[in-house]
Amino acid sequence: VQLVESGGGLVQAGGSLRLSCATSGFNFRDHAIGWFRQAPGKEREGVSGVSPGDGYTYYADSVKGRFTISSDNAKNTVYLQMNSLNFEDTAVYYCAADPRIFLRKYSSNWPMGIHDFEYWGQGIQVTVSS
Numbered sequence: 103v104q105l106v107e108s109g110g111g112l113v114q115a116g117g118s119l120r121l122s123c124a125t126s127g128f129n130f131r132d133h134a135i136g137w138f139r140q141a142p143g144k145e146r147e148g149v150s151g152v153s154p155g156d157g158y159t160y161y162a163d164s165v166k167g168r169f170t171i172s173s174d175n176a177k178n179t180v181y182l183q184m185n186s187l188n189f190e191d192t193a194v195y196y197c198a199a200d201p202r203i204f205l206r207k208y209s210s211n212w213p214m215g216i217h218d219f220e221y222w223g224q225g226i227q228v229t230v231s232s
Contacts, residue, residue, distance in 0.1 A: 103126070103127040103128050103199070103221045104125065104127050104223075105124070105125050105198065105199060105221060105222065106123070106124045106125075106223055106224070107121060107122065107123050107195060107197055107225060108121070108122045108124070108226065109121040109122050109226070110195060110226035110227050110228045111228070111229070112229045112230075112231060113187055113228075113229070113231070114230070114231050115187060115189060115230055115232050116186060116187065116188075117230075118183070118184060118186075119184050119187065119228060120181055120183045120184070121182040121184065121195055121197075121226065121228070122179055122180070122181055123137070123179060123180040123181075123182075123197030123223060124177070124178065124179045125178045125179065125197075125199060126178060128199065128201070128221070129201075130154050130173075130175060130178040131175060132155060132201050133154070133199045133200060133201045133203075134151055134152070134153050134199065134200055134201075134203035134204075134219075135151065135152050135154065135180045135197060135198070136148060136149075136150070136151040136152075136160075136197065136198045136199070136200075136203075136214055137149045137150045137151070137171065137180075137182045137195060137196070137197055137198075138195070138196045138197075138198060138214075138216060138219075139191075139193035139194065139195045139196070140193055140194050140196070140225075141190075141192060141193040141194075144193075146196070147162065147213070148160075148162055148208070148213050148215060148216070149161075149162050149164075149165055149182070149214075150162065150165060150171040151171065151203075152172070152173050152180055152205070153205050154173040154175050154180070157173075158205050158206060159171050159205075160205045160208045160214060162213060162214070164190075165184075165191075168184065168185050168186045168187075169182060169183065169184050169185070170182070170183040170185075182195070184228070187228075187230045188230060189230050189231075189232045190230075191230050192228060192229050192230045194227055194228075195225065195226055195227075196222055196223055196224075196225045196226075197223045198216075198219035198220075198221060198222045198223070199220070199221040200218060200219045200220045200221065201220075202218075202220075203218050203219070
């Protein structure tokens, strides 16, 4: 199983970036794919998730209306379009996958958790300058 993130970098506040997560080694449609992030000194937190099989998406409250997750089932790749970036979005971003997750269980009161996902990428840095 491999998950490889790309598309990170340095961007000014208010700008945009698109992250990609290229996957291989598992049945893409049967897994939930999530994006997480970890800022310096903070715990890793769930940002967004997608079920490629039915297109269901999940967003953390902090990114709703600014980030958009999508999947290309032909390429086994998930994208995270990030708009209106601010300093608080600076973090290492990770994509993760798991075959057992039912994304619909997540909500504002029950956010997507790191312990729910089995497979992880190496992460990629996103830095937003003020």
